[in-house]
Structure formats: structure tokens, C-alpha cells
Amino acid sequence: MKVFSSQHSFDYPWQHVSSSAWQKYPNEMSSHVVAVDVLRREFNHETGILTTERLITVKQPVPRWLLAIVGGRDTSYVREVSEVDPIQKTFTLRSQNLTMNNLLSVQETVSYFPDPNNTNKTVFDQTARIEAYASIQRLCNKIEDWSVERFRQNAALGRQGFESVLKKLASTVPDGMFAKDLAAAQ
Template identity: 30%
Template sequence: MVKYFSNDVDIRTTWDLVVSAFWQRYPNPFSGHVLTEDVVFREVTADQRLLSRRLLTKTNRMPRWAEFLFPANLSRSVYIVEDSIVNLVTKSLTTYTWNLNHTTLMSVKERCVFQESEGRPSLTRLRREAWISSGVYGFSRPIQEFGLARFKSNQVKAMKGLEFALSNLQGLRLTVAERRHGVSPASKTQ
């Protein structure tokens, strides 16, 4: 049995700015669990799509009840692969992520699609889906329930991190625009 999660969110920002923020979301105050992110592969295809593969390392704190079931030396780091496709023609960013280790304990697969909202280019629609499974006989149901609850709380943090990156980019855009028009930061406060 697999636990499934999905939600749709409208982000009140243009798609191009959301995509820029996506690449700049780490580090942020909401992502203390993200230890590293490395680009493993990046390519622009003949049809002008950007393909990327990144490897992320995250911490993974177990619930107290699980500490009694699993060895103390079980790694608390989780290695995650993120494949992404940016399509400038359809104005979409699609990501696929999955964990590489601890897959018998719990496997989490996620797909996110960031798409310019039809008829409303000032909005970006995010569709997030996740599939959570466990291969631990006799404990798969509580492990999946825990995984689903953890995923839901982490996706809230992920949105806050994206919003943080967006606010940084929007602040940078304002500063650049002000400099182009001869407004100095000092003159704004007077």
C-alpha cells in the first residue's frame, strides 16, 4: 500500500521569478535540515529545455517510537536526487525527487509542476504530488502515516523557503530598478 498526497497552490508571482527563486532557495531560515545541494548534471536540449540533476543531503530525525525499532547507528542523513525540466515554451518547471537510501524503511517520491497560470500570467500554479511507501513488514502503515505527516510539514517549510527566496529576489529587483532610475537607497529614507 502507498500513501498519496497532492495539493495545488497559486503563487502570486510570475513564473519566471518563481523559477529563479527555485534555484536560489537554499540556504534559507526554513531549511536547516538541508545540508548540501550539488548539481550533478545540467544540459540544454535541442528543443530548448533545461535538464538538471541535483543531489541533496538532508537530515532525517526519526520519531521516538522508531528509535526502539532501528539500530542507533542507522544514518540520519538522507540522500535525495532531484531531476528537473524547465520548458520555456510551455512555461513549466517539473521536478521529480526521490530518496536514495533508507528505501526499505521509507521511500518518498515527489513530483512538482510549476506552471504559469492560464490567463493569469501574474500567478504561478504549483501542483505537488507525493507517494510514500515502506517495506518494513508489520510496521509499514505507521511508518507511512509518519512519512505523510512529515512530508506535509516539510512542504509547508519548502513553501516558506521559496517565499523567502522570492522576497530576496524581489528586493534585489527593486534595488536594481531604483538604481536605473537614479533613486539611491539613502534618498528613500529621507
């Protein structure tokens, strides 16, 4: 098993980041994400927590050697469940690959929360647990190493793409709009 982790600070308040996250895809840097479908959305009136379940369709090149061993295609599916807590100001997303998860499990957790040192910034915390399943440990290591590197590349591109979405939305939305939208949802 390998672990990938990353932390980043966005120069926008939590309200802006958490409401913009729904518009993260499509973006020019994350062309591997081809579709995002909402499967379920629930709002808990007692806690104020919004829970959303989405299916994310991803298409990216897979090494021929891997496809030759396990078969499959270059399109895969990921299940994501998120919780937005406007009281605690947390937005947590948990995702799990659905495609070939008997050969490779990727469990990712992403959290957005206000920077404790600067409320005009939002901390992005990302952790992924990547584990390959095969009878040959050397093959598992090779698959995990390739997967971690691919995850690292996609994470960097995703962060850049989200920065462009944040910048674009900040220029088109009047000041205070995100805070008003969030208050109205409570």
C-alpha cells in the same frame, strides 16, 4: 501506500519563480536541507529544455523507535531530476529518496507553471507517493503515517521559505531581468 498532494499559487510570474527556484536553499524555514549539489546539467539546443540532476542532503530528527527497528542515521540523501521548458513554461522536478529506500520509498513530483487565469501568478503543484516496506502491515502504516505528516510539515515550511526567497529576489532584481535571462538561455 499513502499520497500527499498540495497546490499553491505564488504571486509572481513563472519566469521569476522558475529562475528563483535554483536559489531556494538555504532558507530560514528549510533548515533540514543542509546541502544541494549539482551532479549533471544538460541543455538541449533543439527543444530548449534544461535538465539538471542534483543530490540533496537532508538532516532531520527521526523517531528513536524507527531507528531502533531499522538502524540508520538522521542524515539522508535525495536524488532530484528537473526539467525547465521555457517554451511550454513548465518547470518539473522529480525526486526519490536514496537513503533506506528499501524500507521507505518517497517519490515526489513538483510542477511550476503559469496560472491559466493570471499570468502574473505561478501554480505550484506537488504530489508525493510514500510507501513503506515491512512484513508487518501495522508497522508500514505507522511509518507511512509519520512520513506523510513529516512531509506535510516540511512542505509547508518549504513553501514559506520559498516565498521569502521570491520576495527577496524580487526586490533586488530589475523588472524584466528574469525574462531576459530566460530568453538568452534559449
